[in-house]
Amino acid sequence: MGASAKRDNDLFKEYAITIDAPYIVERQTTNAKYYLYIKRFLDIVLSLLALPVAIPIIIIFAIIIRLETPGPAFFLQERVGLYGKYFKVIKLRSMTVNAEKNGAQWAVKNDPRVTKVGSFIRKTRIDELPQLFNVLKGDMSLIGPRPERPMFTAQFNEEIPGFIDRLQVRPGITGWAQVNGGYDITPREKLELDRYYIKHMSFWLDLKIILKTIKVCLTGDGAR
Structure with a gap:
């Protein structure tokens, strides 16, 4: 993969964007490749182990969502994945069904479109649990931007x-x-943090992220 290579994938075809790859190119060593292979293997194993616990939680909150507001409990939304490829992310619905009647909107703190149960599942990240299926499919990883x-x-x-x-x-x-x-962070701040992760990817950093994720789920820090 060379720098400034134009990807033949959805985002790059639709928006005529090219990508520079200074971070990942630096990491194309044997150890880095082994890390990516092992990480994918762990994604599959850990997702399969988590699903028996996650599925009952997903079902319970899907029922609560349907009882609180009319509309589906789940929603699929197009996102951009690896090298610009589009995929459908699956989430528990945390907003009203007409949340984007005026067009796509960036979520904000104390967003009035968020339902009561939606506020809870966003704080605890329960709304993200269905994405374990995205991980198994290969669209996502457990850890990444x-x-x-x-x-x-x-x-x-x-x-x-x-x-x-x-x-x-x-x-x-x-x-x-x-x-x-x-x-709550800005897109620029998000980019810098994600660049840091890409440049320093390792199992130790992944473990640190998992531990911090548990804390976030328990405290609700960073939710909106």
């Missing part, structure tokens, strides 16, 4: 050149940016 929607990815890349550097690794359910700022 948070996948954004295509229009926001293109917009932020225009405003913050290099924002698509985040697409050099598989996106994650949790990550360095999520546990060090959560939903």
Whole structure:
């Protein structure tokens, strides 16, 4: 993979974007490749171990969501994954069904579109649990940059050149940016934190992220 290579994937075809790859190119050593293979293996194993616990929680909150507000308990949303490939992320619905009747909107702190149960599942990150199926499918990893929607990815890349550097690794359910700022950080701050993760990827950093994720789930830090 060379720097400035144009990817033949959805985001790059749709928005005519090219990607520079200074971080991942530096890591194309044998050890780095082994890390990526082992990480993918662990993603599958840990997701399979987590699903028996996660599925009953998902079902319970899916029922509560349906009881609180009309509409589906789950929603699929297009996101940008590895090398600009689009995929459908699955989440428990935390907003009203007409949350984007006026077009796509960036979520804000104390967002009025969030339901009561939605506020709880966002704070505890329960709304993200269905994404274990995205991990098994290979669209996501347990740990990595948070996948954004295509229009926001293109917009932020225009405003913050290099924002698509985040697409050099598989996106994650949790990550360095999520546990060090959560939903409240700016796109520029998110980029810098994700660049740090990409440059320093290791099992020790992944373990640190997992421990910090547990703390975030218990305290609700960074939710909006």
